[in-house]
Amino acid sequence: MTKIKSLADLKKMKSDLQSQISIRQKSENPEGRTLIRIGMGTSGIASGAKQVMEFLMDELEKRNVDAIVTQVGDMGYSYADPTVEVTVPGKDPLVFGDVTIKKADDIIEKYIKNGELLDGIIPVNYETIDKK
């Protein structure tokens, strides 16, 4: 693949990129996407959240898992950073603590693909009393 260096190169690559993206978009319905949010406060960054996030982005694409990976600020669980919140469509969000590359791999293979639960889930309740 030729390397992109300038905006002109990027323009040339555009149609290529467009076709890759449209293939991806055809196979999906927006509600069917898994949402992954990574806690990136100071403690998250210091404990390796950036590496975990890059791993998740790369691997989800390679393994054809339809997901959006994004980052958020401090989630408040610094003792367990890096923390990753995964929302599989139709399920409640789950927050995983102490996520290493190995664990991120388990999250993709075991939790997202097979629905198996893993160790290190932080008990979080998203429901409020008045909602009940």
Next chain:
Amino acid sequence: MKELSLHVLDVIQNSVSANAANIHLIIHENSSAETLTIIIEDDGKGMAPEVLGKVTDPFFTSRTTRKVGLGIPLFKQNAEISGGSFKITSQLGKGTRVKAVFGLSHFDRPPLGDIAGVVMLMVSSNLHINFFYQHKIDQKMYEFNTPEIKEVLEDLPLNDPAVIRHLKEMINENLKDLR
């Protein structure tokens, strides 16, 4: 932090929380002055003078989840141990500017690290914010800004993995040329 780019990520996170619409990142490596300067400037909500006086205090944070905030103090510490300086200025309602100067070849200066990765991570996670990144090494300069990129890519999403990969590569290729 082991790398300066991680401090940049951390400080930009503050700008995002301050609801900035435009964020400028300027990195300048100046070998004649022996300095590496990092400037992060935003047009977010800014801070009042009494808050500004406390941000370098580790036991101050605007967050409500916890009582310590180490991002700015750690950045400052790293600048100072490498023979540099640290300055943060802010105006309520106007924005904030963080300037950290490091000794370029000082033994205690952490490496810059994966700055292209950090830029793309912030760009892809905050599509509504305009990022302006300028990297200068002595007289040579490279500029990357999202309004320009968005104009070229039009409707292609900047948070698509393939787009991120290409843009990261583009930044890295250009940075290589500056050396």
